[in-house]
Every structure is written in structure tokens, then in C-alpha cells.
Amino acid sequence: MRSKKLLVAAAGSALLLTGCQTVCETGLGPYQCAYLGNDYYRSGNFLKAKDYYEKGCQFDVGAACNNLGVFYQKGIGVPESDETAFKLFEKGCNSGNYGSAWACGNLGEAYFYGKGVKKSKEVALKLFEMASREDAASGYYGMGLIYEDGYKVKQSYAMAAQLYQKACDRNIGEACYKLGRLYEKGKGVTQSYLRAKELYSKACYGTYEKACERVTYINKKGLARKEEKAAEAQRRVAEAQRKPQSNATGNALAQIVDAVGQYQSQQIQHTQNMTQMYRNATRDLQTNTIQPMNFYRGPSVYRVQRINDNMGMIQQVR
Numbered sequence: 001m002r003s004k005k006l007l008v009a010a011a012g013s014a015l016l017l018t019g020c021q022t023v024c025e026t027g028l029g030p031y032q033c034a035y036l037g038n039d040y041y042r043s044g045n046f047l048k049a050k051d052y053y054e055k056g057c058q059f060d061v062g063a064a065c066n067n068l069g070v071f072y073q074k075g076i077g078v079p080e081s082d083e084t085a086f087k088l089f090e091k092g093c094n095s096g097n098y099g100s101a102w103a104c105g106n107l108g109e110a111y112f113y114g115k116g117v118k119k120s121k122e123v124a125l126k127l128f129e130m131a132s133r134e135d136a137a138s139g140y141y142g143m144g145l146i147y148e149d150g151y152k153v154k155q156s157y158a159m160a161a162q163l164y165q166k167a168c169d170r171n172i173g174e175a176c177y178k179l180g181r182l183y184e185k186g187k188g189v190t191q192s193y194l195r196a197k198e199l200y201s202k203a204c205y206g207t208y209e210k211a212c213e214r215v216t217y218i219n220k221k222g223l224a225r226k227e228e229k230a231a232e233a234q235r236r237v238a239e240a241q242r243k244p245q246s247n248a249t250g251n252a253l254a255q256i257v258d259a260v261g262q263y264q265s266q267q268i269q270h271t272q273n274m275t276q277m278y279r280n281a282t283r284d285l286q287t288n289t290i291q292p293m294n295f296y297r298g299p300s301v302y303r304v305q306r307i308n309d310n311m312g313m314i315q316q317v318r
Helices: 017-026 031-042 046-058 062-074 082-095 100-113 121-133 137-149 157-168 173-185 193-205 209-221 225-286 292-297 305-317
Strands: none
Touching: 017 031, 017 046, 031 046, 031 062, 046 062, 046 082, 062 082, 062 100, 082 100, 100 121, 100 137, 121 137, 137 157, 137 173, 157 173, 157 193, 173 193, 173 209, 193 209, 193 225
16 A cells, blocks of 8 residues: 555654663663654655564554555555565454454455465455454555455445545555546546646655656646636636625624614713703702602613602601
């Protein structure tokens, strides 16, 4: 499988590098060897990554054996060898621990294409099923191969496309490439050179050379140009439609703000008027010139019981 199939363990990056080295080299934590290998792989130091994958594989860590197998399968920092890759995938698959499902999926691919071992689709199918049950992307890719090929299942390009998509979403370069081919040919999906180009580009970014070649071919022939123009036109129409809506929304909000502002101003003025009326009523009370009805025009807080109490006092004053 492509180098993008190398497992990435988030937990490994959380540990200090020197601590991981000590744990790995003393054999106290063999999984740390795979984590360290991933860290060095991401940084582009393939030789260091290979060293730690080798140490991890010596401790039967499935992920380490799997990733080392990918190195030999693709010749990354080591001589390319399908036979060595097959042995490492087999060891990783049989380990039954972290990363073993990925190794089983890659081992299935080796049997499916006969890379480093005698071709056997029957064995490949069993391995693909095992890997997919464990939610390994290599297993989904393998089952996509099975459905596209129609081996012991009803051939279904649509089902193959779904499985390739699941694997492509997990950065399996070959799966993105295979899905791109289906879009380019219109098998199981609606034909789209633009979609095919997008998938090829993703696979190409994952260093899958065949995909890079397809991107170049589509660009050279201008096969996706019509769809690209249509997509650009749709984008402009959508943008133009959003502007009036945005303006309308802005105007509506402005109207609401204005209405709220006017309401608040009215309330402030009303409160001021009512407060002044209450002050006038209080002044009249003190000068014995108050009229009982004045209190009914006072602020609401003085209504009901408070007004009734004051009315009693008014009667006494009068």
C-alpha cells in the first residue's frame, strides 16, 4: 500500500522523544517504537523511522511490522522488495495487537495481486473481511477491489465506489486513485472528470505516481475544463444571490435596530413624564393643593396598594 497507509498514533507525539527512545530501546514499551517511527516518518527522516519500525517489529508490534512492510513495498529508504514486504505484513497480521488489522489488509492486497506470494483471491478475501471488521482502511480498500472485480460477490461498481470512498477518506492513496478511475469512466457513479481530477490530486499528494499521471493527462486534454467553468459559474451565481440576501438581512436588522431605538426613546420619555407628574403630585401634597386624581396619572410603581395608602393620607390632609 502507499506510504499514506502508515499508521499515525496521536499518543506517541505526546511523549518526550528521549523518553520514548529509552522505553523503546530497553524493550519496556515496544509500542513506543512504532510511535517514534511515525514521528520520524512525518518529519521526513525515513532512515530513523525505519530503524524504530525494525525495533518495534522485533517486539511483534503489528503497526511497526506493517509500516516497515510499506517501506519495502515502495522502496522508501530500503531496497524495494515485495517478498520482504509480504513477510513483514504476515508477521504484523499474525501479531494480533496494535496495527495488526492494517497489516492484514495489506497482506490481503499482496495475495490479491500476487506480490511476493502466489496469487490467491480466496485468501485475500478472508484477509480483507478480517481487516474491514476491525475498521482498518486497508480492509475497506481491499473489499472495494473484491466488489469491483466481482470475486465471490455480485459485481458492483457502486459498492466498490462506497468502499473506496471510506478508504480514501482515511488517506489511502490507491483507494483515491481507484475511485477517481470510476468517476472518470462513469462506473457506479456519475461520470465527472472534475471529481476524478480531485481524487487523483489527493492520491498524487500522497505520492501515488499513477494518480499524478492522470492529473497531467486530464489537464493536458482539458477534460475537466467544461465542468470547471460550470462550477465557477454556479459559484458566481450563488455569490450574487447571497449579496441581495445579505443586503436585505442588513436592512431588516437596521430597521429592527431603529425600531428598538425609537421604542427605548419613547420609554425613556414616558418615564421622565411620569416621574415629573409624581414630583408634581408630591409637591401638591406638601402644599395641601393635591387633587386625588393626580395620583392615578403617576408612575406605575405607585399604583394599586401604594396609591390606596396615599389616598387615605390625602383625605386626612384635606
